Amino acid sequence: MINIFYLSGNTTGGWVTFTYHLVRSLQLCGEEVELYKIGNNTERKSRPFGYHLDYRNITLEDALKLPGQNLIAAAAKNYREAAAVLIENGAKLVLHDPTELKAGLAGLDIDRPWVIRRAVAARVPGSVFIRHPYVRRVPPHKFPKRNGVISTSRIDFDKNTIMMLNANRLGADIKIHGFENRLYTRFKVCPDYPEWEQSKAAYPRTPDAAYDMLLQATAMVDLSDIKGDGGGTQYTFLEAWDAGCVPIIGAWWIRPKDDMVPEKNCLAVNSAKELASICKFMRSPKYHDRRDDFSTELKRHNYKVIVPQVLDWLNAR
Numbered sequence: 683m684i685n686i687f688y689l690s691g692n693t694t695g696g697w698v699t700f701t702y703h704l705v706r707s708l709q710l711c712g713e714e715v716e717l718y719k720i721g722n723n724t725e726r727k728s729r730p731f732g733y734h735l736d737y738r739n740i741t742l743e744d745a746l747k748l749p750g751q752n753l754i755a756a757a758a759k760n761y762r763e764a765a766a767v768l769i770e771n772g773a774k775l776v777l778h779d780p781t782e783l784k785a786g787l788a789g790l791d792i793d794r795p796w797v798i799r800r801a802v803a804a805r806v807p808g809s810v811f812i813r814h815p816y817v818r819r820v821p822p823h824k825f826p827k828r829n830g831v832i833s834t835s836r837i838d839f840d841k842n843t844i845m846m847l848n849a850n851r852l853g854a855d856i857k858i859h860g861f862e863n864r865l866y867t868r869f870k871v872c873p874d875y876p877e878w879e880q881s882k883a884a885y886p887r888t889p890d891a892a893y894d895m896l897l898q899a900t901a902m903v904d905l906s907d908i909k910g911d912g913g914g915t916q917y918t919f920l921e922a923w924d925a926g927c928v929p930i931i932g933a934w935w936i937r938p939k940d941d942m943v944p945e946k947n948c949l950a951v952n953s954a955k956e957l958a959s960i961c962k963f964m965r966s967p968k969y970h971d972r973r974d975d976f977s978t979e980l981k982r983h984n985y986k987v988i989v990p991q992v993l994d995w996l997n998a999r
Contacts, residue, residue: 684715694836700778700815704815717738723739776796778798779908812988812991818984828900835860835918838866841904843867852955859892915942927973
């Protein structure tokens with residue numbers, strides 16, 4: 683039994699997507715998995731987690747009595763105490779980016795955390811680098827015609843959404859979808875970009891929602907900028923590859939000898955002007971029926987490749 687703990691109130695974003703792919707990957711490899719959140723009461727009933735997964739609330743005291751191995755898929759700063767107790771009692775932790783160490787996990791004695799990008803591994807001594815697990819979608823019998831560029835990442839401070847909006851004013855015509863930080867849009871976007879409509883961009887929390895949209899696009903824009911991070915993959919990149927469309931990412935994300943390589947598996951931009959130029963090109967008729975093959979990149983994230991590495995990490999002493 684592998685008990686996975688999601689220590690966060692976030693219901694959208696990369697942590698949730700990671701948890702879904704981790705649970706499904708383990709299940710597809712024959713592992714027995716239970717998903718939990720720490721709460722004030724231990725409940726018998728399951729609740730919807732999103733992405734067609736269920737979880738149960740459990741007290742920290744009862745969590746320590748569970749048989750099997752404990753794995754913390756994500757830990758927010760307001761769950762620091764619960765994370766510390768679980769880690770002290772043998773739970774393993776996944777670190778998604780360096781900001782987590784400054785936010786809620788600083789000072790904790792974390793033994794060999796799983797990190798998902800080489801950039802994070804370089805900043806966390808003793809960590810174990812294992813790429814994101816990814817379960818590919820089932821392609822449709824008939825592919826829709828492609829037309830245009832979309833963004834499926836969160837709409838937030840670290841996603842450079844304003845650069846996309848500036849590119850749109852230059853003719854990029856990026857269709858911006860994603861889960862919106864309304865504080866960000868209210869104070870940083872709406873005052874200068876009245877064309878933005880709050881709460882119009884979200885899409886369903888299902889495994890196929892982003893993929894289905896990407897099937898209709900020639901390219902996907904994700905301009906993530908995380909201090910001390912980069913080089914490797916995010917789920918938006920993987921979903922774009924799976925759908926056969928090209929990720930357009932920030933040039934600041936590129937690192938030498940890492941997974942994201944411009945002109946091979948992505949395109950990189952430095953400015954709104956560059957982004958608009960590429961988007962206009964990607965909307966040309968030659969791209970309407972094109973589907974790029976990124977199967978080589980996706981094989982590195984296949985659950986059959988990742989799960990043995992996860993089990994070795996969990997079982998190591």
